[in-house]
Amino acid sequence: MDNFIQYLQANxxxxxxxxxxxxxxxxxxPLADILAEAWExxxxxxxxxxxxxxxxxxxxxxxxxSDSHQIVVAAxxxxxxxxxxxxxxxxxxxxxxxxLWIGTxxxxxxxxxxxxxxxxxxxxxxxxxxxxxxxxxxxxxGGRKLIELRQTVVLEFRRASQILFVMLASLAVLALxxxxxxxxxxxxxxxxxxxxxxxxPRNEEIAFNQDGLLFNTAIVGxxxxxxxxxxxxxADADFFVLGPRASGKSLFLIGGYLEALNRxxxxxxxxxxxPSQDLMSMVSALDRRETEWIVEATGRGQVNFLxxxxxxxxxxxxxxxxxxxxxxxxxxxxxxxAITGLTDEDDMDNTLRRLVDGVENADxxxxxIDVERFVNDEPLDISEYFSIIQASERxxxxxxxxxxxxxAKEFEEExxxxxxxxxxxFTEYVNTRLRQSENxxxxxxxxxxxxxxxxYYQTTVNESGDRVPIRDESGSVMTVGFDEFLDKxxxx
Numbered sequence: 001m002d003n004f005i006q007y008l009q010a011n012x013x014x015x016x017x018x019x020x021x022x023x024x025x026x027x028x029x030p031l032a033d034i035l036a037e038a039w040e041x042x043x044x045x046x047x048x049x050x051x052x053x054x055x056x057x058x059x060x061x062x063x064x065x066s067d068s069h070q071i072v073v074a075a076x077x078x079x080x081x082x083x084x085x086x087x088x089x090x091x092x093x094x095x096x097x098x099x100l101w102i103g104t105x106x107x108x109x110x111x112x113x114x115x116x117x118x119x120x121x122x123x124x125x126x127x128x129x130x131x132x133x134x135x136x137x138x139x140x141x142g143g144r145k146l147i148e149l150r151q152t153v154v155l156e157f158r159r160a161s162q163i164l165f166v167m168l169a170s171l172a173v174l175a176l177x178x179x180x181x182x183x184x185x186x187x188x189x190x191x192x193x194x195x196x197x198x199x200x201p202r203n204e205e206i207a208f209n210q211d212g213l214l215f216n217t218a219i220v221g222x223x224x225x226x227x228x229x230x231x232x233x234x235a236d237a238d239f240f241v242l243g244p245r246a247s248g249k250s251l252f253l254i255g256g257y258l259e260a261l262n263r264x265x266x267x268x269x270x271x272x273x274x275p276s277q278d279l280m281s282m283v284s285a286l287d288r289r290e291t292e293w294i295v296e297a298t299g300r301g302q303v304n305f306l307x308x309x310x311x312x313x314x315x316x317x318x319x320x321x322x323x324x325x326x327x328x329x330x331x332x333x334x335x336x337x338a339i340t341g342l343t344d345e346d347d348m349d350n351t352l353r354r355l356v357d358g359v360e361n362a363d364x365x366x367x368x369i370d371v372e373r374f375v376n377d378e379p380l381d382i383s384e385y386f387s388i389i390q391a392s393e394r395x396x397x398x399x400x401x402x403x404x405x406x407x408a409k410e411f412e413e414e415x416x417x418x419x420x421x422x423x424x425x426f427t428e429y430v431n432t433r434l435r436q437s438e439n440x441x442x443x444x445x446x447x448x449x450x451x452x453x454x455x456y457y458q459t460t461v462n463e464s465g466d467r468v469p470i471r472d473e474s475g476s477v478m479t480v481g482f483d484e485f486l487d488k489x490x491x492x
Contacts, residue, residue: 012491013315017095023226024103030219031172032110038175039116047178073117074129080104080167082137086160089146092317093161096230100164137163161231168227172220179216182207234319239398239489240358241324242332242388243368244381248402250326252368253306254282255455257322259482260310278304278326286477303327303351312490320490324366325358327351335359336387359388364396364489369440369452371403371430380439389446397447398488401430404454404481405467420458420480430454453488455481 042049056072084104087097112118123130141160177183183206243249260273275283282304304326312320331352337343338356348356359365367385374380389397404426408419411429419426431452435441444450458470458478469477 013313017099017315020096020099020226020229021102023222024099025106027219027223027226028103028106029110030215031223032107033114034175034179034216034219035107035171036111036114036116038178042178045178045182047183049174049178070121070126071129074121074126075133077117078130078133078135079137079140080133080164082134082143083141083160083164083167086138086141086143086157087164090155090157090160092156092233092311093230095315100227100230156233158231158233161233165227165231169224172223176216176220180209180213182209232318234321238361238363239322239324239366240362240364241366241368242335242359242385243402244332244370245330247368247370247373247381249324249368250282250304250306251457252400252402252455253279253322253324253326254286255457255479255482256486257283257308258477259479259486260308260322263310263483263486273308273310276305276307276323279306279308282306282326303354310486312486318490320486322489325354327355331355332381332384336384336391339388339391359392359395362395364398365392366398366400367443367447369399369401369434369443371401371406371434371454371456374434374437374440375406380437382439382443385443386446397450399444399447399450399452400485401434401452401454403456404430405456405459407433407454408456408480423481423484427451427454453481453485455479455485 039049041047053072056075084097084100087093087100090097108117137160140163142157143160145155145157241249241253243252257273257275257279264273305323306326307321307323309319309321311317334343334352335355338348338352339359343352345353365388367382369382370380372378407430408426410433411417411419411426415422415425415429417425431444434452435444440452444452456479458480459467460470462468472478
């Protein structure tokens, strides 16, 4: 079972791609049938789709290009293809756009089999509408970035994805309404121009057609949910780090940033990590060869804002925001009463207020467990976590063991394995060892038996007996477990 779960995690994106492809192929033809039926129903009943097409045909394009029903379809297709091409250029939406291309081709073939769109299309006549719609689509979707392209510019056509989704979702919902809802509207005499006097009002009351309603609603619902997933650029979770004094909160966030930076270099992408100034100040200090541990416990009243983003995934890449506050650990004991409202707001300083806001606005709280305290049999100072868990609503929790290098040597001696190579086995070892503490075991149970995630900097003991980071040939510190942690956060 563990091997199967690991396989699913390792191939998650590929399996997701196959799943989305199956969904697109499954809904494309039924959706084409819904659109065709909706158009025929709208023609018969003088519905909204008919009114809009007549308005565009006679009231807009008739004065500019030609008074033709197909010119409206050509302009819509041009607009659609312009937006879809921008999605294809966008490296974060490339695979999603390929799936939409496949769905579009299947849908057009389905409409062709019923005599719609392609059989009525005359390129020589409809080319102006197709080209005009394409230009509008590229312009509206942010195509100007292509002209101003720089090597440092990240091509994200968010607006193109959003407009495309609104177009598709609106069309699908409107088609569903046209088929299954009979509503007061206007009867449109055949062949008439867009003259409101020629539109005869219908006085029928609202009625519902339940024939095929469940199936059509399911098709439209699945289509909208799927396409909505395609326009996402950012992960949903907002992470906030909590921990006692000198537990390694700052070094934990720094390690996450360094790993994200290594990933960015390996990808050879121009995606900025957008680190905060406080974070970069700490990274700069840690990067000095002559220093050992430069990041010390944060003093009371001192607050550092630590934030960066990274890209998770290759098939469906997504921006993940990691943020937190580096604060004096003494504030952890004040948080439970502040969150529950037992502490009057007038009695809170700015740091405590910001911490309360951070906890209340977070989707996921990261609780730090200090392995050094555990090994030295010192107080863990994690009792406040239980009150915070009870006071926090609709929040997920992640447990992180910092300074896990103190258990790495034990693991290597007992198992004869390198902890950074056999990381999964090391994780199991750390969880077993830490849960020997009743406090930690209770915390794991309280958070739904989540695995504790160990992270550490590779260290050695210097001549003075102090534990200091090992640096590679370039002078950079070496971290373990942060790569796996970033993946874990990206999957949440």
